[in-house]
Amino acid sequence: MKDDDRPLMAELLGVDAPWKVMDVQRSSGTQTVTVHIERPPPHPGLFSRRAVVPVRRQLRWEHVTLAGWRCRVQVGLRDGDALPATAWTGEEAPGYTRGLQRLIMDLLLAGATTEQLSVLLKLPFADLWRHKFRLDQGRNTTALPAPSGLPAEGSPLWPALLMGRVSLDVKALGLRLLLAKLQREAALHGDADLHRQAAQELHRYFLRSQA
Known part of the structure; x- marks a missing residue:
């Protein structure tokens, strides 16, 4: 994708300031688009000697399919950055974004099978199976009696x-x-x-x- 596609991708994902889409890459062979997002550091003054703070960590997740393309989100974090709780981010560990997790849960509740999800969302069956297994092991945090x-x-x-x-x-x-x-x-x-x-x-x- 071209640089001009960054604002469009930011709008599609809902990326708001201070976060910014820095780069958008696509692989035609795998029908995959990877969106790189960061929180740009403040620009040093004209006569400032302060070095630009480098990105210390890169976090990656699978996101909701966009226009038939498998979408991956990569967020770069600098020291002091807090990961925003948005639809295009997930947990610290690799996996699925919150937006994709909600979609998977809605489809499962509607009766979709893991095989159907794999085809519909263009995700590997094994990854979906492991995600479903982790969900199924979740604890019930309700106020039911002990x-x-x-x-x-x-x-x-x-x-x-x-x-x-x-x-x-x-x-x-x-x-x-x-x-x-x-x-x-x-x-x-x-x-x-x-x-x-x-x-x-x-x-x-x-x-x-x-x-």
Whole structure:
């Protein structure tokens, strides 16, 4: 891509000051575009002898596909720079940006398989599988009772959870997928027996996972 494409890429990614798109590279052979982003240091004065602070770290993530091109973001950090919590950044370790993670989660909750995600997002199946596995190992940080105080199967908590009357901040992918599936089915069917069976399934999930 040309230098003139930098402002366009900054707009597409949502890169705002003080951060700036410094370079955009593409590989036609792999249909990949790599966007380099930094926070430019202040320009030294005309008579200043202060040296420009060099980039100390380079962080890289996969991002959402742009116009059919696989997109990678590389952020350079200087001493004192704090990584912004934006859609085009991720964790300190290599992986996926927050924007791509949200898209993957939305597609999984909609019923997409790992194989379908790999084709749709142009990402290696093995990388997606490892990401999904890490999500599935996430801890549930909700305010549910401690495992020793898990409500009984007949508790009104489980039907309330099924019908969405109890709000949970769920990080475990397995539970998010199960909740989405059961809540969707409960909303489509008003059968009391089906609701009771779904509530029992939720209880069994927590019972198996309480350790």
